[in-house]
Amino acid sequence: MHEKPRSPIVPALITLALIGFMAWTLVKHQRRAEGLAAAEKARTEATDDRAALTAAAQKARANALTAEARRLGAAAFKEQLAAHLDNDHVRRNEAVLAFKDAGALQRFLARAKDAGLTVMSSSEKLLSARVRYASLDGLASEITDNSSDYEEVGGNFIAEIPTVPETEARTARSQVPVRDNLLGAIGVAGADNSQWGRGVTIAVLDSGVAADATFGQRVRRLDAGHGVSIEAGEGHGTAVASLAAGAAADAPGVAPAADILSIRVTDSNGLGDLYTISEAIMQAVDSGAQIINVSLGSYGTSAVLLRAIEYAMQGGAVVVAAAGNDQAAQLMWPAAYSRVISVGATDAMQQQLIFSNSGAQLQITAPGYAILAAWADESRVGFTGTSASAPVVSGAIAALMSAYGGISAQEAWAILVAHVNDAGAEGRDDDYGAGVIDLGWALESNDPTRVDTAISSHYYNSKDGTVDVVVQNRSATAMSGMTLVVEVNGAVSNVALPWVDARATTVVKVPVPEGAETIVNTTLLNAGGVTDKNPANNHKASVVSLGGGE
Structure with missing residues (x-):
């Protein structure tokens, strides 16, 4: 599995620590408001009350930040700031700043150096900046003096590749491996899928996709700050891409004619962060990707990430993300956002894998247990986890787009989620979402x-x-x-x-x-x-x- 065990209590601890800075009382309001922007037929009633930030919510958050900064005073404000920026769940000595408008961003960029801040990256489209600070004094003063310019100030949450618990850490439930029967496990055994995905680009935001015979010349690479080369022995992103679009018999994917856009979002330690992922989502959309696969995540979120996802949706793309492998009753971000296609994991018999995260935001489940996949140095592995399930869904959406011709990724997703196998309790449930993927049924929906x-x-x-x-x-x-x-x-x-x-x-x-x-x-x-x-x-x-x- 090439992954380390992780305690199931980690999400609970992280949840307590990662409260949005200076606007935490408005997070519930934000999530309830998300459904107002969605209006998607494929969304279930359980997620209809979550939606994108409205202008009123943005203004309220900025006002709350201003009021809190004034109430606390400089010393207390700095102490609060340190509590949210100096912990193990965020990039050290970094802050992510979300601004209320373009003018606020430009004003900040003009004064950042005088405040002792190094601007690592900024985005006019995201109205945001990622900054490094040597001392909190300058950052705290910048915020208190100009608090009306900000929508949100927070840490740059670390995003991790989901780990898979060791076998002995699970229950005794029998789990059936998929191995080389991926097509059979999604209802298309024996199908000629050689043309599935043609004309479709799947972006893989991960550890990078290595050259491999299963991809041929179909991989294009973009630099999101970590280069385009792959760390020695690192194969997670390669495995993800192969399940979505591999063409070789020993590493078959769902849509082998699709193009792959590889954007590395992890550092040399295998860790990503939400700001880099947000920027990579924007890059993927601007580079023509219709499907954006994110098989990693965090238990914290930010306004910047939500803006990037909304940008993708407005561009006609879909974001597909792994739910997480912590046996938690909540999903990782970005999967936890209702506009994202969140994917849980099942075995070859459509049983939920015991470690697959559950929750009201879960949209769908797909095979994710011991699936034959490509790895580093053209090796092959049995790939396990929601990291594997997400690209199966990405590949299925690409297959539907090419099979039906002329439909968007969002329209393909609506067809896919309307034709799922009802696993678990009748109807939608937190363990399986709408159900288990059945690509064969979706392809024959007409x-x-x-x-x-x-x-x-x-x-x-x-x-x-x-x-x-x-x-x-x-x-x-x-x-x-x-x-x-x-x-x-x-x-x-x-x-x-x-x-x-x-x-x-x-x-x-x-x-x-x-x-x-x-x-x-x-x-x-x-x-x-x-x-x-x-x-x-x-x-x-x-x-x-x-x-x-x-």
Whole structure:
């Protein structure tokens, strides 16, 4: 896995430490406001109340900053500033400054040197600056003297490649590796995908993409401040790119005809930061990328990152990001932003990987366990984690764009998320988002003859003491006359199912006897004369122990 174990309590500790400087009381307001700008059909009700910063919110944050600076006084203000800028979760001796308008930015740039600040980078499009300071005195004075120019002042949060816990740190749930069956795991086994992604550019914001036979000459590289070369032995970005667009038989990707835009955002220690990622998102959009993959992140965020994501959305692009591997009930940023396509991880059997982060913002899940991928020096590995799942979704969006012709990345995403396998509890849930990717179904969404009924999930409902059997109609039309054959510890019963609309589900609750291990086998029978496209998904078996799950 090439990655180190990480304590599941880390996100909780980071969450407590990374409160937005001088505007933390407005963060909840910001997240509730995000949904006002979205209006996307593909978004679920759970994320509709989060949206981009409104002008009113920006003004309120600037006013709060001004008021707080005046209230505290110079000494206390400097102490508060140090608490937020001097910790292990941000770049040391750096600050990220977000300004309320272009004039405020230009005024700051004119006086930065006199304040003892070194401007490492600035952006008119992001209305921001990344600065280094030798002493907090100059920075504190600059902010208190000109606080009305600022929307936000904060640290430059470190962004890390998600680590994968060692096997012994997980539960005993059996996890099934994907290996070289990636296409089969996303519902397109045996498909000729050689032209998928043609004309589409996928930006990979990561540790850099090395030259490899699986890419041919399709990789272009941009410098976002860390150069374009790869650290010796570092293969994370190469693995990510190969799953999205690899073409070789020993490192196959979803969309092997897509072009790759590699933007290295990590330093020599393998760490990135949110300001560099924000600038790289802007570079990717300006360089023509329609899909931007970010398989790293942070548990802190900033106004600058949100501005970059909004810029990408306004340019017609999508940002796809890994949810994180900390078994946390929250997502890393940028995945936590509702406008981002956040991706959790499943195994080859569409079971959520135990370490995959969950949360209301999770959009979709995809294979992410031991997938054959390219690595450094043209080697091959079994790649695991939400870092692997995100590029699978990026590749699927590219495949849909080329298959349907003329549709945008955002339109392709809307098709993909509308045709997912309903895993876990019925409907959208925090563990699977809308469901598990099914590219085969999405590619056939316009086929009026498609018939595919499926047992989508066995979900142990501890509240009701039942196994909820979720039956999903993945057909183009409504289905009737179906029967579910249920066998519980050898006892068989037949359940007549109601009419099920296209893309809809129905649930059969199977009581679980107390105090014993229960084996549940289910088989779905269609009405006579119906030919099911995928009869393999009409059977499912589960073993439930007392107090356990699927």
